[in-house]
Amino acid sequence: MRKYLWAVAAAALAVSLSVGVATATAGGGNSANAKACQKGGWMNLLGTNGPFSSEEACVSYAAQGGTFVTGTGVFTIKLVVNTQDGTGSSTQAFNFTATPGFGLTSFSLIDDNAGPGIDTRQSAATTGSNTVVGLTPAGWILADISCVTNVGASATTSLSGASATVILAAGGNATCTFTYSQVA
Numbered sequence: 001m002r003k004y005l006w007a008v009a010a011a012a013l014a015v016s017l018s019v020g021v022a023t024a025t026a027g028g029g030n031s032a033n034a035k036a037c038q039k040g041g042w043m044n045l046l047g048t049n050g051p052f053s054s055e056e057a058c059v060s061y062a063a064q065g066g067t068f069v070t071g072t073g074v075f076t077i078k079l080v081v082n083t084q085d086g087t088g089s090s091t092q093a094f095n096f097t098a099t100p101g102f103g104l105t106s107f108s109l110i111d112d113n114a115g116p117g118i119d120t121r122q123s124a125a126t127t128g129s130n131t132v133v134g135l136t137p138a139g140w141i142l143a144d145i146s147c148v149t150n151v152g153a154s155a156t157t158s159l160s161g162a163s164a165t166v167i168l169a170a171g172g173n174a175t176c177t178f179t180y181s182q183v184a
Helices: 002-025 031-037 055-063
Strands: 072-082 094-098 106-109 120-126 128-135 140-149 153-158 163-168 173-182
Touching: 031 055, 072 094, 072 106, 072 128, 072 163, 094 173, 106 120, 120 128, 120 163, 128 173, 140 153, 140 163, 153 173, 163 173
Parallel strands: 072 173
Antiparallel strands: 072 120, 094 106, 094 128, 128 163, 140 173, 153 163
């Protein structure tokens, strides 16, 4: 009986090991694309439904065989606030307008230090020129606009015009940060 139990245990172990090996070596739906999502790469990629909300969403999309969209770029707007109390957190909504190529012609951002989300707007912008303009609310001044781009994009900013204009090539990406300071 002991020989039988050992044989069953050894067979079960062999089955479990072979299943584990198959799972570990399987590439998934699109493992190369899933790897592209990691380490912040998801912020520069677009699925067929637009930009991804997180690394996990990008990896899941890629693992299910999703492919990334070309012919568009990624244009991200970030909001940073400098408050008088020094917290860098405010419930003030900051409104923006954008050219149609940005994807949305108007949107609002709030920097409440709750993490990424409502202080960032990412868009699957069309190639070519796209402009976003910040509308400064009462009690605030626009202190700075800065942009970071990859080789597929270029950016110009106008502090007096409260605007950032990005020219995107296919696959290009740009992130522009609007920094507002609270006034007395």
